[in-house]
Amino acid sequence: MSSVGTNIIACSGVWKEYTQGAIKVPVVQDVSLTFHGGTSYAITGVSGSGKSTLLHMLSGLEHPTLGTEI
Secondary structure (H helix, E strand, C coil): CCCECCEEEEEEEEEEEEEECCEEEEEEEEEEEEEEECCCCCCCCCCCCCHHHHHHHHHCCCCCCEEEEC
């Protein structure tokens, strides 16, 4: 069975925030995306924009504050 065109990883309305003392710091805000098999993707952005946090959530290493990982 080929994975080309098959949804491999998806998320819907994902948010992640951390707490620093009494302050909530949003890191990833309302991200919805789907990765398809047989396709290459790049996640780009400036330092501190939440790229690693997003990848950690998609891989199951971290859980979103809100939203769904599929």
